[in-house]
Amino acid sequence: MAAQPAPGGLTTVDGRPLKQALAEAQARAKRRAFVLVLPLLAFILVSFVLPIGQLLKRSVYNPAFSENMPALVQWFRENPRGSAPDESAYAALASDLKLIRKNKTAGIVGTRVNYELPGTRSLFTKSARKARKLEPPYREALLKVDRKWGDPLLWQVMRSASSAYTTSFYLAALDRKRNADGEIVRVEKERQVYIKLFKRTLLLSALITVTTLLLGFPVAHLLATLPLRYSNMLMIFVLLPFWTSLLVRTTSWIVLLQSQGVVNDLLVATGILDADHRIQMIYNQTGTIVAMTHILLPFMILPLYSVMRPIDPSYVRAARSLGASSWTAFRRIYLPQTIPGIGAGALLVFILAVGYYITPALVGGSTGQLISNLIAFHMQKSLNWSLAAALAALLLGGVLILYWLYDRLVGIDNLKLG
Amino acid sequence: MALPRHASTLERIWHYTYLVICALIFLFLIAPILIVIPLSFNAEPYFTFTDKMLRLDPAGYSLRWYDLLMTFGMGKPDAVRDAAWWADFWANSAWLRAAKNSLIIGFFSTILATALGTLAALGLSRPEMPFRRAIMAVLISPMIVPIIITATGLFFFYSWTGLANTYTGIVLAHATLGIPFVIITVTATLVGFDHSLTRAAASLGATPQTTFFKITMPLILPGVISGALFAFVTSFDEVVVVLFVAAYDQQTIPRQMWNGIREQISPAILAVATILVVISTLLLTTIELLRRRSERLRGLSPG
Known part of the structure; x- marks a missing residue:
């Protein structure tokens, strides 16, 4: 005589519904397979995916300027894009130049700006060397050190570098750059590589x-x-x-x-x-x-x-x-x-x-x-x-x-x- | 593919042209590898066959480049070859040091890659594995991602974690690069694997460990060994990661060759190349024998 099916459908010997028992067994098998793969997956995530992630972060993140020039970063934050650098901006610049002179970070900051505006690394190192003698009014004092400090393009580049997160390296990698007005333009013919x-x-x-x-x-x-x-x-x-x-x-x-x-x-x-x-x-x-x-x-x-x-x-x-x-x-x-x-x-x-x-x-x-x-x-x-x-x-x-x-x-x- | 009897003249001509073309392509494949062997015995510092070599004059051949290989970097290379000379050789020979480094790094990265890779392949070949395709894609990716990108990423990562200029760092990186090969070869072996064998073992009372070591392991061993050999060769031939993250005294053979080719290429490089060709021939033979054994074990071919 055939066994009567339980009211709730088929069950296993110990009385659990078959559907549930099967699902549990399958989940167990899934877990077991996954546990075998897990060590390697963890290894690859740490030894391969994480380094690649760091590389990607590095491509949009460069704190060389923002970490070392706090006063100027502050000024850029308070004054919107397009505002001309006034005396307060030059004062911030002068105080930062004194700071990078003290911390010996002029080279780092100069290199960061130099990536986007060639020939400016020496401007930073030279001005930092003379920073201690700077007196107000700072605008005249700095322009006397070097006329380049009045260049709107330089200010545009410093503004873009004042944020640690930047797309300027991707722009550079695609032969593009920002001009003094912040628009994206192609770089000069001979620099398109x-x-x-x-x-x-x-x-x-x-x-x-x-x-x-x-x-x-x-x-x-x-x-x-x-x-x-x-x-x-x-x-x-x-x-x-x-x-x-x-x-x-x-x-x-x-x-x-x-x-x-x-x-x-x-x-x-x-x-x-x-x-x-x-x-x-x-x-x-x-x-x-x-x-x-x-x-x-x-x-x-x-x-x-x-x-x-x-x-x-x-x-x-x-x-x-x-x-x-x-x-x-x-x-x-x-x-x-x-x-x-x-x-x-x-x-x-x-x-x-x-x-x-x-x-x-x-x-x-x-x-x-x-x-x-x-x-x-x-x-x-x-x-x-x-x-x-x-x-x-x-x-x-x-x-x-x-x-x-x-x-x-x-x-x-x-x-x-x- | 024999030519049928009824082939027309044109077909006959084409058939032989085709065979000649194939022969030329085979020559293109193999000639560059074989050419370095005789040239490494050149008595002159040239990269071409001298008249003496072509006349098979023994004077045209010498072992001087192999000798240079041994003595390069030694303190007193010209001393009498007694025990002191050999001690100097063991301690200072640049190529020997590179070989030692290569073997140490290759050995440990192979062990790591094979152990982790085999385990993962066992999981990946189970039908109930979740997200199989996506996980497989991640695990194979070190083979696909250009090596320069991996090396750059590792450079940033290692200078952040302090693994730069350490053997551990190189071993981990090389294991990562070798893992895809282990996974591919071991999963290929597992494709024909009869799972009723493990069930039979379990029904006869074997624990999962016993089943693995007595039943599964012997059957997939050929695949595991070829995977390990692939991983070893990957490490043994890797130069870019070493260039980026290794210290100067962690020179490996490819790194040393890289220097040799970039700076002053001399026939001593050809001597190294010859030794490497001999090694790869041995490896290929081993792999081929293993593959046949695996196919026989799984009953895929009668041979």
Whole structure:
């Protein structure tokens, strides 16, 4: 005789409703899975996401001026944008100059203003040195120290720097600045570097993606159509570069392509080139393109291969038997089936190429530098860390959009290594 | 892909052209890596084959660059090679110190990345994992985010927390960079994992720990080891983070190479490169053997 179902629906042996018991068991399983992931998630949040967050903060936050010039910050707060600096403003400036002289922070403040108005760092250090002798009326006294103190543009820059939170580094990273009236304008022609470099980075990355596709497609096709025992053997040609140190591969290209290198020697020995007309193939854009194509080629071949391998050859055979030429069969039947692989490989190569640093730095010369190299330059040489952070944030934004696209179209689960 | 008998002449020509093109691309892939090996035995300070080398004259070849590699940075490199010389070598050789640093940093970051990564992969491969896709995206992101951005962020973070110029800082950073590789390889191994095996173990009375170490671990071990090797190689080849956050005496092999290439490139760099190529060949062989073993274990291929 079948058991009578309880009035409230099905129950477990100990009398709890089945629905609730199931939900509890599922929640427990969920928790258990999550607990396994938790340590790593916490680790990545602290060791990776937090530093990136700090970088983003650094790109909009620079307290060098606001922390050290309290009186002037106060004056800017009380007087709205557009009000001309009066005697009280100059008095505030004079008291702050005395303060930065005492705290020895004139260099820090001057550097901050100098980022936006070149040539003003020395103005601050010089005036701070003479600050003790300043007497009212301060306006005349300061203008006597340096006429630049009357420049409305300088006052505009100081006003924008008086807030620790600023967008001026993003403006600078996009070749923009504020003029004396606070409007956003483009910087002078000869100082426009960043947009050009962003464009060059995108262009070179696209070019490298295309060359890796052109070189990777035939090879992946060959590997996918050969019997496994041959293709596994030939796969070594793809995987060995993949496993070899980046610096080794870059060094090899320097050795091969330099003007006294193997390729030039070969061309001269075979009489193609005249000994006096060796081609400059390294330390310029050509060097960057060749070396990066070589380094990123495995990232194109592997996704292509994993899509091409399971394609059933009978489709192409069927097309041929129905009268299609081999070109038509390839174009109409085979190529459409490889689109997911092309998409995955191209996106991956492009994402990696956009942020490349080491290879362009070593073989790029001056024309083969990418945006990453400029970030490194501002971090290590010019020490304008906020600008470096703003450039990095813009690059990061672009890469994350591409990454999101990759996840949507390909899925990160399908990322394969060898 | 053999050519069918009925192929036309044009198809035949195209087929062989295609094979030649493929051969050239393979040459493009492999030649730059192999070319450094003979050149590292050059007796002259050039980056090209001398006449003597081409005539296979033994005088054209020498081990001088390997010797320079050993003696670089030593106090008395020209002394007689007795015990004192070897002690000097052990203590002062710049490349040896770089190798030691690389191994120490690589070892600890690999352990950290593999332990955390394997644990997380086990959780991520469970069907009931909540927010799987989003969490996976975060965990893989260190591989996607340009290294210069990571290094810049770490530079700010480490100067704030005091981890700059410490081994701990570099190890943590390298572990972060290696983790995506561990996750990808281990989850790939777990795709074919038969969960009824763990249930069988549990029904026979095994504790979760016993089940993990006796059942799960042996089956996913090949994936874990290849993940670990990936993590090690990532650390062993990493230069940008080291450039940004490491102190001068924390030079690693890639960092030392970086200096060598930027300042005065000499064939000694090629000697290092040759050694690294040999190491990567060994690693690749290991990975390949592991992959086959894993496929055999999971019954994916007959071989």
